[in-house]
Amino acid sequence: MTENQDLTISDNFTETSDVVIYHGMAIDFVKSIPEKSIDLIVASPPYNTGKEYEENVSISEYVREQEEIIPLMCKIMKETGSICWQVGNYVSHGEVFPLDIFYYKMFKDQGMYLRNRIVWRFGHGLHTTNRFSGRYETILWFSKSDEYIFNLDPVRVPAKYPGKKHSKGPQRGQISGNPKGKNPSDYWEIEKRNWISEWEDGIWEIPNVKAHHIEKTIHPCQFPVELVERCVLALTDENGRVLDPYMGVGSTLLAAILHNRKALGSEKEMQYVEIAKERIVQLARGELRTRPLGKPIYEPSTENVAKIPDEWIKDASSIYYQDKE
Ligand SMILES: C[S@@+](CC[C@H](N)C(=O)[O-])C[C@H]1O[C@@H](n2cnc3c(N)ncnc32)[C@H](O)[C@@H]1O
Numbered sequence: 113m114t115e116n117q118d119l120t121i122s123d124n125f126t127e128t129s130d131v132v133i134y135h136g137m138a139i140d141f142v143k144s145i146p147e148k149s150i151d152l153i154v155a156s157p158p159y160n161t162g163k164e165y166e167e168n169v170s171i172s173e174y175v176r177e178q179e180e181i182i183p184l185m186c187k188i189m190k191e192t193g194s195i196c197w198q199v200g201n202y203v204s205h206g207e208v209f210p211l212d213i214f215y216y217k218m219f220k221d222q223g224m225y226l227r228n229r230i231v232w233r234f235g236h237g238l239h240t241t242n243r244f245s246g247r248y249e250t251i252l253w254f255s256k257s258d259e260y261i262f263n264l265d266p267v268r269v270p271a272k273y274p275g276k277k278h279s280k281g282p283q284r285g286q287i288s289g290n291p292k293g294k295n296p297s298d299y300w301e302i303e304k305r306n307w308i309s310e311w312e313d314g315i316w317e318i319p320n321v322k323a324h325h326i327e328k329t330i331h332p333c334q335f336p337v338e339l340v341e342r343c344v345l346a347l348t349d350e351n352g353r354v355l356d357p358y359m360g361v362g363s364t365l366l367a368a369i370l371h372n373r374k375a376l377g378s379e380k381e382m383q384y385v386e387i388a389k390e391r392i393v394q395l396a397r398g399e400l401r402t403r404p405l406g407k408p409i410y411e412p413s414t415e416n417v418a419k420i421p422d423e424w425i426k427d428a429s430s431i432y433y434q435d436k437e
Contacts, residue, residue, distance in 0.1 A: 125141075133385060136380060137380055138181060142184045142378075148191065150354075150376075151192070151347070151354065151373075155364070156335060159200060171204065194254065194347045195224065195252075197212075199212050199249060200246065200249040210250075223256075224256060225257070232248060232249050233247060261348060263347075267346045268290070300339070300342075327401070336403060337402040342405065344367050348368075348373055352373045353373065354373045359379045362387070365388065370395070
């Protein structure tokens with residue numbers, strides 16, 4: 113998009129709007145969208161974890177509610193369209209229910225085809241005490257048919273060994289990689305760039321949006337915009353329509369607008385709708401700060417917080433850190 117771009121924003125679906133923001137229940141909005149009109153749905157549905165905007169119900173009740181909306185979403189997708197459904201775990205009395213297992217069946221029942229189960233790893237989150245701390249969630253990418261859009265070039269990442277050559281066969285001695293970069297894989301990290309000269313061989317993850325992230329709003333679990341940008345760039349063409357039925361503060365819509373796609377979203381909480389609208393206006397004015405796709409993660413190696421506290425080194429119960437002195 114260009115700075116100070118005029119966007120037409122409406123409250124209900126219209127064929128021509130650049131942006132549609134519906135305040136209300138996702139199911140009502142999805143019902144108002146014509147069949148076969150959406151290119152990509154990207155969403156992180158409510159997880160049933162008792163966040164301030166959701167009720168904590170049993171896993172079977174949760175699945176029943178989602179079974180109602182999923183067939184409707186599949187209907188409004190174009191034949192070339194895709195769905196990226198991002199979920200983590202529902203935890204009840206310490207037992208873990210990986211939600212993608214439940215969603216896989218729901219989408220398969222609609223005749224959808226799983227193309228990737230993407231693992232999104234991030235560095236921060238709650239520290240658990242009775243099991244290992246969770247540090248990844250998954251994105252199920254389903255297409256509606258075999259004729260789906262997949263643009264690899266805009267999302268390629270630099271190869272670790274760009275000078276690698278074929279060691280046998282007719283191409284022996286020739287460079288084996290692609291000068292545009294390599295496929296980013298289904299484990300979502302992006303190559304770390306040494307901004308001075310060349311690509312490093314390290315990796316970095318897309319950080320989740322926690323307190324110090326430049327995109328942070330009052331929403332407790334918003335998408336990093338760059339995560340959605342990758343889906344938008346790979347799975348739609350320019351002017352395609354991207355929908356997030358559980359849009360929160362509109363991160364999916366921002367990623368779509370950034371890359372000249374039409375953006376649609378619904379959200380039941382008015383406070384998030386207002387923030388989403390404000391972020392879109394800021395983006396159109398060129399005033400919104402988002403973490404750019406491909407920026408390396410901050411490594412606090414020289415900061416005080418990264419140093420081992422003196423107390424731990426001296427403390428006899430610190431079995432790990434004593435060795436590090
Ligand atoms: C996991 S959050 C998604 C956050 C979003 N990806 C973002 O970047 O801000 C789920 C959102 O869905 C909303 N929500 C939950 N149930 C809904 C429903 N039935 N209809 C519309 N919105 C709903 C919640 O208020 C919440 O903001």
